[in-house]
Amino acid sequence: MVKQTIKIFARVKPSKKQSGIYSVDDEENSTSTLEILVPRDLADGFVNNKRESYKFKFQKTFDQDAKQDSIFESIAKPVAESVLAGYNGTIFAYGQTGSGKTFTITGGAERYNDRGIIPRTLSYIFEQLQQDSSKIYTTYISYLEIYNEGGYDLLDPRHEASRLEDLPKVTIMEDPDQNIHLKNLCLQQATNEEEALNLLFLGDTNRMIAETPMNQASTRSHCIFTIHISSKEPGSATVRRSKLHLVDLAGSERVAKTGVGGQLLTEAKYINLSLHYLEQVIIALAEKNRAHIPYRNSMMTSVLRDSLGGNCMTTMIATLSLEKRNLDESISTCRFAQRVALIKNEAVLNEELDPRLMIARLKKEIQALKDELAMVTGEQRTEELTAEELLRLEELMKTFLEDTDPECTLDVGADMRKIHHCFKHLKHMLTGRRVQDPALENTQDNSLHSPGVKEEDIQKLKDLLQQRDNEINILVNMLKKEKRRAQDALGQQKASGSFGLTAHEGGLRSPTPGRGHEMNTSSEQTPGFHPQKAGIGAKEMSLGRQEAFEIFKRDYADSVTIEDNKQLLKQRFAEAKALGEKVNEARNKINQLKGEVEQRRMQKAALCVTGAATDVEEPDPVEEHLRSQMEEEKKSYKTLFSRLKGLKTEIEHLQLLLEKSKVRLQKDFEVWWSQEATSMQVQQTPARLTNSPSVWMNPSQAPLESQQQLVSVGAPEASRDISTRDSSLRTSTSSVSTSASQVRTPRSVGSSIPLTGDSQTDADIMAFVKARQTLMQRKGLGSQ
Ligand SMILES: Nc1ncnc2c1ncn2[C@@H]1O[C@H](COP(=O)(O)OP(=O)(O)OP(=O)(O)O)[C@@H](O)[C@H]1O
Numbered sequence: 001m002v003k004q005t006i007k008i009f010a011r012v013k014p015s016k017k018q019s020g021i022y023s024v025d026d027e028e029n030s031t032s033t034l035e036i037l038v039p040r041d042l043a044d045g046f047v048n049n050k051r052e053s054y055k056f057k058f059q060k061t062f063d064q065d066a067k068q069d070s071i072f073e074s075i076a077k078p079v080a081e082s083v084l085a086g087y088n089g090t091i092f093a094y095g096q097t098g099s100g101k102t103f104t105i106t107g108g109a110e111r112y113n114d115r116g117i118i119p120r121t122l123s124y125i126f127e128q129l130q131q132d133s134s135k136i137y138t139t140y141i142s143y144l145e146i147y148n149e150g151g152y153d154l155l156d157p158r159h160e161a162s163r164l165e166d167l168p169k170v171t172i173m174e175d176p177d178q179n180i181h182l183k184n185l186c187l188q189q190a191t192n193e194e195e196a197l198n199l200l201f202l203g204d205t206n207r208m209i210a211e212t213p214m215n216q217a218s219t220r221s222h223c224i225f226t227i228h229i230s231s232k233e234p235g236s237a238t239v240r241r242s243k244l245h246l247v248d249l250a251g252s253e254r255v256a257k258t259g260v261g262g263q264l265l266t267e268a269k270y271i272n273l274s275l276h277y278l279e280q281v282i283i284a285l286a287e288k289n290r291a292h293i294p295y296r297n298s299m300m301t302s303v304l305r306d307s308l309g310g311n312c313m314t315t316m317i318a319t320l321s322l323e324k325r326n327l328d329e330s331i332s333t334c335r336f337a338q339r340v341a342l343i344k345n346e347a348v349l350n351e352e353l354d355p356r357l358m359i360a361r362l363k364k365e366i367q368a369l370k371d372e373l374a375m376v377t378g379e380q381r382t383e384e385l386t387a388e389e390l391l392r393l394e395e396l397m398k399t400f401l402e403d404t405d406p407e408c409t410l411d412v413g414a415d416m417r418k419i420h421h422c423f424k425h426l427k428h429m430l431t432g433r434r435v436q437d438p439a440l441e442n443t444q445d446n447s448l449h450s451p452g453v454k455e456e457d458i459q460k461l462k463d464l465l466q467q468r469d470n471e472i473n474i475l476v477n478m479l480k481k482e483k484r485r486a487q488d489a490l491g492q493q494k495a496s497g498s499f500g501l502t503a504h505e506g507g508l509r510s511p512t513p514g515r516g517h518e519m520n521t522s523s524e525q526t527p528g529f530h531p532q533k534a535g536i537g538a539k540e541m542s543l544g545r546q547e548a549f550e551i552f553k554r555d556y557a558d559s560v561t562i563e564d565n566k567q568l569l570k571q572r573f574a575e576a577k578a579l580g581e582k583v584n585e586a587r588n589k590i591n592q593l594k595g596e597v598e599q600r601r602m603q604k605a606a607l608c609v610t611g612a613a614t615d616v617e618e619p620d621p622v623e624e625h626l627r628s629q630m631e632e633e634k635k636s637y638k639t640l641f642s643r644l645k646g647l648k649t650e651i652e653h654l655q656l657l658l659e660k661s662k663v664r665l666q667k668d669f670e671v672w673w674s675q676e677a678t679s680m681q682v683q684q685t686p687a688r689l690t691n692s693p694s695v696w697m698n699p700s701q702a703p704l705e706s707q708q709q710l711v712s713v714g715a716p717e718a719s720r721d722i723s724t725r726d727s728s729l730r731t732s733t734s735s736v737s738t739s740a741s742q743v744r745t746p747r748s749v750g751s752s753i754p755l756t757g758d759s760q761t762d763a764d765i766m767a768f769v770k771a772r773q774t775l776m777q778r779k780g781l782g783s784q
Contacts, residue, residue: 002087002347006314007059008337009075010034013100013321014064022322024061032061034334038327056334057341058318068113071104072120075315079244080121082313083229084128086240087347090247090307091117094336095319096329097251104317105225105248106204109660110561112568112650118200118225118246123649125227126193140187140228141196143203144170146299147221149274153185154203154223172302180302187228194652200225201656205663222274222300223248237357241350245307249275249300252333274298278308279336285309286342313347316340371414385417393421401429488591545673545764548771552669555775562661569654576647583644586637593630597623676774677767 010032012022021039026032036054060074079089093101108114129137143154151170173181190196207223225246232239252275277298284293285308295305306312318337320330385393393412400410412418553559600623 002082002313004313004345004347006308006316006340006343006345008316008318008341009060009062010056010058010318010320010334010337011062011066011071011100011104012064013098013103013319015321015323021324021327024063026060030059032058034058034061036322036327036331036334039324054331054334056338058337068104068107068116068120071317072117072124075317076117076121077124079313079315080124080128082347083227083242083244084125086231086242086349086351088242088244088306088312088350090245090304090312090314091317092245092247092249092304092307092314093317093319094249094252095333096321096326099251099319099321099326099330099333101248101251101317101319104319105223105246106200109657109664110558110565112653112657115653119197119653121244121246122193122196122200122227125229126196129229135231135233138230139190139196141190141199142182142185142187142224142226142228143199144182144185144224144226144303145207145221146224146274146303149299151182151185151299151303154206155186155188155199156184156206157186172299180305182303193649196227197652197656201660205660208660208663208667220250222250224303232354237353237361238351239354241352245304247304247307249278252329252336274300277301278304279339281308282336282339282343285344286339307345309343309345311348311350312345314343314345367413375414375416385421389418390421393418393425397422397425545768548673548768548775549669551772551775552672553665556665556668558661558665562658562665565654565658565661569651569658572647572651572654576644576651579640579644579647583637583640586633586640590630590633590637593626593633597626597630600626673767673771676771677763 012024021037023035023037024032025035034056036056038052038054062071062074076091079091083089091105093105095101103114103116105117107116107119125139129139141155145152145154151172152167153170156167168184170185171183173183175181188199190199203225207221225248227244227246228241229243230239230241277294278301280294280297281301293309295301295308301308307314316337318333320326320333322330396410396412400408410422412422556562600620604620
C-alpha cells in the first residue's frame with residue numbers, strides 16, 4: 001500500500017499582460033511557492049480581501065514558458081508508471097474557463113508539439129507495454145462526458161444524435177461492496193497507440209459535434225478519459241487491473257461573475273453545483289475523523305470516488321490565467337488546490353485472481369483429489385489403456401525427460417495401469433531391453449522387436465530412417481528460405497508504395513487518401529466517425545452553398561494553421577518516404593552481408609572437405625570484417641527505424657489534427673450558414689422577397705443572370721473600383737474587367753433577386769446572398 005497526499009501542480013498560461021502580478025520561487029525540497037500580488041487598484045475592487053500578497057505552495061509551478069513535454073515528464077509520467085505497476089492513477093485539471101485545462105490534458109489543436117497529457121501518456125504506456133514481454137497486457141479506453149449532471153459516452157457507436165441530450169445516459173450503479181459501476185459506458189479495446197488515439201479523436205469529435213453555440217460543451221462539461229490496463233504473467237491466475245483517469249473539468253468561475261442567464265445560467269449552476277460538491281468532498285476528506293464523505297451528491301464525485309481519498313495516486317493541475325481581471329478566480333483556484341493537497345490517498349496494488357484461470361486450476365485439483373481417492377479406496381481399473389491414452393502417456397514422458405527443471409514431475413494421475421506403463425517404458429529406455437507389456441504392443445516401433453527380425457536389419461532400417469529424416473529437414477529448410485525470400489520481395493514491393501517498409505516492421509501504412517493529407521470534403525471514414533453529423537456529405541451542397549463554403553474556407557481564421565499543418569504533413573510524408581528507403585537500403589545491405597558471410601563459411605567448409613584447409617573454426621579476417629560491417633549496418637538500421645517510428649506517430653497525430661480542423665470548419669460553416677438563412681427569412685416580405693440588404697460585391701462571382709440584373713439596376717452612388725480595394729480579389733476582378741467597368745455594386749438595390757417560390761430554396765438563395773455580403777464586408781469590400 002502506498003500512502004500519499006494528492007500532489008498539486010500549478011501551470012500559468014502564457015500572456016503578455018501579466019508582468020509584476022506574480023512570482024514563482026522554486027525551493028530545494030521539490031516545492032515551489034507561487035506568490036500572487038494584487039495591485040492596489042484592485043485590492044478594493046474585484047478582490048474583497050485587502051491583502052496584497054497571496055502565497056501558495058505547489059509541488060512545482062510551471063511558468064508561462066513551460067512546454068508540453070516537460071509537463072508530461074514531471075506530472076504524467078510518474079502517474080503512468082504507477083498505473084503500469086498496477087496502481088490506480090488520476091490527473092485532473094482545475095481552473096477557470098480559458099486557463100488551459102484542455103490544452104494541458106488533451107493538447108492544442110494546431111501543432112504536434114502541443115499534444116497534451118492524454119496522447120503523450122498513451123504513447124508512453126504502449127511503448128512500455130511493447131517492451132515488456134514477461135506479461136500479457138490488455139488495454140481498454142472509455143471516455144465519459146458529464147454535462148448538466150448527466151453522463152454521456154463519447155465513444156458510443158450510436159453517437160448519431162446531434163444533441164448530447166438525445167444520447168443514452170450513463171448511469172451509476174453501486175454494488176454491495178460500494179464499488180461504482182457505470183451503465184451505458186462502453187470500454188473499447190485498444191491494442192496499440194494508434195487505436196487508442198483514434199478513440200481519443202473520436203470522442204473529441206463527438207464532443208465537438210454535439211456542441212452548439214448554446215452548448216459549448218468543452219467549456220461547460222467535465223470529461224474523463226480513462227485508460228484501463230490489466231496484466232498477468234503467462235500461466236498465472238493472478239491479474240493486475242489498474243485505471244488511469246485523465247480529467248478535464250469544466251471552468252471553475254463563479255456564476256455571479258459570468259453574468260449569464262437562461263439556459264446558460266442553468267448550466268452554470270450545474271457546473272458550479274458539481275464543482276461545489278467536489279469541493280465539499282475535498283473539505284470533508286481534509287477534516288480529521290470525518291465519517292461521512294458526500295461522494296453520492298454528484299455524478300462526478302461518484303465516478304472519481306477512488307481518486308479522492310481512496311485507492312488512487314492522484315495529481316491535480318491548477319491552471320491559472322494570471323491576468324489582472326482574473327486574479328480573484330486564480331486565487332480561488334489556488335485555494336482549492338491547497339485544500340486538495342491535504343487529502344491522503346491509500347493506493348493499493350489491484351491484484352486479483354482471474355475467475356476463469358481459477359476454475360481451470362480447481363478442475364485440475366479436483367481431478368487430482370479424485371485420483372488420490374481412487375488410490376486410497378483401492379478402486380482399480382482393469383481394462384486396457386486405449387491407443388489415445390498410450391499416446392498421451394508417450395507425450396507426458398517425452399516432456400518429462402526433456403524438461404531440465406529438477407522440480408518437474410511426471411503426473412499421470414493415480415491410475416495404476418498408467419503408472420506401470422510409464423515405469424516399464426522408462427526401464428526399457430534405460431536398459432535398452434524390451435519389457436513384456438501387452439500395452440506396448442500398440443506402440444509404433446514394436447514391430448522392430450518382433451521375433452525373427454535381426455538386430456543389424458533393425459539398425460539398417462534405423463539408419464535409413466535417419467537419412468530420410470535428414471533429407472526431409474533439408475527440404476523443409478529450403479522451402480522456408482524460399483518462402484522468406486518471397487515475403488521479402490513482397491514486402492519491398494509494398495514498402496516502395498508506402499514508406500519503404502513492410503507493415504510488419506514499421507507498422508506504417510501508406511497515406512490514406514483524404515486522411516488529413518488533403519483537406520477534401522469527402523467523407524473518408526475513421527472508425528466510428530460520423531461525418532454526416534458535422535454536415536459533411538450529409539446533403540449535396542447547392543452550387544451557391546459550395547461557393548460560399550469556398551469563400552468561408554478561405555477566410556476562415558484557422559485556415560492558415562490548416563494550411564501549415566497540411567504542408568508539414570506533406571513534408572513529413574516525404575521525410576518518412578526517404579527514411580523508409582534508407583531503412584530498406586540498410587536492411588538489404590545487412591542481408592547481402594549475411595549472404596557473403598554464409599558463402600565464405602561454405603567456401604571454407606568446402607576447402608576443409610577437399611583437404612585444402614584444416615580447421616573450419618579458425619578465425620577468418622575476411623569474415624570478421626564482414627561481420628563488423630554487418631554490426632554497423634544493424635546499428636544504423638535501428639537508428640533509422642526508431643526515427644521512422646517517431647515520424648509515424650507525428651504523421652498520425654497531424655492527420656488527426658487536420659481531421660479535427662475539417663470537422664470544425666464544416667460545423668462552423670453550417671452554423672454560420674443557418675444563422676444567415678434565419679436572418680434572411682426574418683427580412684423577407686411574404687409576397688416577393690426583395691433583396692434590399694443583398695449586394696453582389698464582386699460581380700465576377702455572381703451567377704450570370706444576377707450579374708446582368710445587377711448591371712441593369714446598379715445604383716450609381718455605390719459604384720466602386722473593386723480592384724483597388726482588395727488585393728486578394730484582384731485576379732478575379734480583372735478577369736471581368738470589361739463588364740466590371742460598367743458594373744456597379746449596388747448598395748441598396750431596389751429590384752429583386754429571382755426567386756423560385758419554394759420557401760426553403762428561396763431561404764437558401766437569400767442566405768447565400770447575405771453570406772456573400774457579410775464575407776465581402778469582412779474583406780473590407782463592404783458598402784460604406
Ligand atoms: N500553455 C499554453 N500555451 C499556449 N496556449 C495555451 C496554453 N494554455 C492555453 N492555451 C490556449 O488558450 C486557449 C484556451 O485554452 P483551453 O481551451 O485549454 O482552456 P480551458 O481551461 O480548457 O477552457 P474551457 O474551460 O473553456 O474548456 C486555447 O486556445 C489554448 O490553445
